[in-house]
Amino acid sequence: MKDQIVCITGASSGIGWATAKALNDLGARLILCGRREEKLKQLGEQLQVEYQLLVFDVRDRKAVFDAFKSLSETWRKIDVLINNAGNAHGLDPVHTADVDDWDAMIDGNVKGLMYVTKAVLPHMVKSKKGHIINLGSIAGKEVYPNGSGYCSSKFAVDAFTTGLRIDLNPYGIRVGAIHPGLVQTEFSEVRFKGDQARAAKVYEGADALTAEEVAEAIRYMLTVPEKVNVADLVLLPTRQANAYVLNRKT
Numbered sequence: 364m365k366d367q368i369v370c371i372t373g374a375s376s377g378i379g380w381a382t383a384k385a386l387n388d389l390g391a392r393l394i395l396c397g398r399r400e401e402k403l404k405q406l407g408e409q410l411q412v413e414y415q416l417l418v419f420d421v422r423d424r425k426a427v428f429d430a431f432k433s434l435s436e437t438w439r440k441i442d443v444l445i446n447n448a449g450n451a452h453g454l455d456p457v458h459t460a461d462v463d464d465w466d467a468m469i470d471g472n473v474k475g476l477m478y479v480t481k482a483v484l485p486h487m488v489k490s491k492k493g494h495i496i497n498l499g500s501i502a503g504k505e506v507y508p509n510g511s512g513y514c515s516s517k518f519a520v521d522a523f524t525t526g527l528r529i530d531l532n533p534y535g536i537r538v539g540a541i542h543p544g545l546v547q548t549e550f551s552e553v554r555f556k557g558d559q560a561r562a563a564k565v566y567e568g569a570d571a572l573t574a575e576e577v578a579e580a581i582r583y584m585l586t587v588p589e590k591v592n593v594a595d596l597v598l599l600p601t602r603q604a605n606a607y608v609l610n611r612k613t
């Protein structure tokens with residue numbers, strides 16, 4: 364990974380942040396993308412490698428393309444893209460779910476990921492090399508009660524990943540996805556709109572994954588020999604059997 368240019372979206376917290384730290388340790392040069400400039404700056408201060416910050420919201424199509432256009436010729440030559448940005452908003456049955464929550468998830472988790480991919484791809488296609496890792500979810504493999512909006516967005520990520528792998532196959536570009544189950548991050552707090560008590564309950568007795576553990580799996584996906592592509596990796600806490608079976612510690 365030394366000196367490779369790796370772009371990480373959603374780098375200002377959680378899995379994105381932990382992945383940036385892990386790749387810093389491997390000597391990669393990093394493009395840190397996120398909405399919260401202050402957080403990105405804090406992360407940058409902890410890195411030893413060269414880095415660039417790109418502050419934009421993946422939901423804003425123009426902002427995405429403008430951000431990548433603003434990079435110098437050197438930094439535009441991205442070797443690895445980690446499409447990590449994404450969130451859950453709400454956990455409700457379809458008939459009571461907030462349509463704004465659906466918009467936020469489809470616009471961010473799906474369309475945003477597609478915009479960023481499109482913005483980064485020209486160099487990879489031209490140079491016939493590159494590696495794209497999308498952050499899916501167990502929610503993109505199995506639908507769970509009240510998760511129709513979020514699950515739809517993550518099923519779309521799974522489909523887009525497969526399509527991308529097929530389309531980029533002639534160019535030798537690796538495309539894979541990692542699908543985590545329960546990861547203890549800001550995820551549930553965002554899903555429940557700041558309700559910390561409700562968020563904490565999600566992880567109670569679950570021995571949930573940490574962001575660092577997911578980052579470690581991403582590091583693995585990136586460091587296997589170039590002829591190997593980890594196409595689809597589901598990562599669950601041992602206590603979690605699937606999207607809705609969880610053996611909580613009591």
Ligand code: 8X3
Nearest residue numbers: 500501502543544545
């Ligand atoms: C996160 C996994 O099961 O909390 O993407 O939706 S889950």
